[in-house]
Amino acid sequence: MTIERYESGKRLSQVLVNAGTVFVSGQIPADLTQDISGQTRQVLAQVDRLLALAGTDKSRILFANIWLRHGSDFDAMNAVWEAWVTPGHAPSRATIGSPLVGPDSLLIEIALQATA
């Protein structure tokens, strides 16, 4: 079975597809001056773009791992998340606090699995 990789470098592939399962690497926002709402929107827009590379979309996410620097950002993140999720197609999910790798202004990272 051939593994397909997209936006692949020496370190990682942003998207990898194997046997119909799509893995999206941990995504962080580009503009860290935004608050948690803006940073969540940025990350989800990247997720949409990367899922499209693999020929799938957010209605077919299996599991999402969301890491938050501040647990107090949970409600604001969820407001953006819930507006983004395809109704009736919510994935399984875990949201975990983490001292994210990056500057203190980096508030969120998301990695996920989807099906093609």
Place this chain on the structure above:
Amino acid sequence: MTIERYESGKRLSQVLVNAGTVFVSGQIPADLTQDISGQTRQVLAQVDRLLALAGTDKSRILFANIWLRHGSDFDAMNAVWEAWVTPGHAPSRATIGSPLVGPDSLLIEIALQATA
């Protein structure tokens, strides 16, 4: 291939099944007045219940991600965990420290994958 979702809302599905793989969302205890032993038991009881919804059980877990607020709870968590695991059917696992999203009294969260 149809994705099946159980206890599914706007935000997440507590269980999602795709192509024979079962994803259980991050589970936390309901009663946070209990110590790590009690909280672990609560989470594992929810896991049992959610796996049953998908027609599977703990003997068929593939990978479990366990997050602990306090690394010092590792041994007490493991005592409950090892009494719960089906002998000869231990899953792969990672146990990670995390400032969990929730009150300081929330001590543990577990998410996992199983096979149907």
Place this chain on the structure above:
Amino acid sequence: MTIERYESGKRLSQVLVNAGTVFVSGQIPADLTQDISGQTRQVLAQVDRLLALAGTDKSRILFANIWLRHGSDFDAMNAVWEAWVTPGHAPSRATIGSPLVGPDSLLIEIALQATA
């Protein structure tokens, strides 16, 4: 479908294979006196060994979860990681800060999925 387990005990299986997917439990270094470069090399050597048990290798990793105690170790970890990854076969990946379970001298843990 039969699940295969390697180095399996009461608590966990270091490697588990189901339907062609290989799960490697969270690996930590044995010698915690080494710096992040040495600890990363130790973990990746264990990963190589465990993948071989399942009849696969690092060129077929699907997703790797890397946890770092100190975000400041990111560049040094990546230097070892990039020298190890099979060129053209980089997996998807997420690198997350974590107060790892263990002594303060434990700097890194890695868990991953591969295909057989």
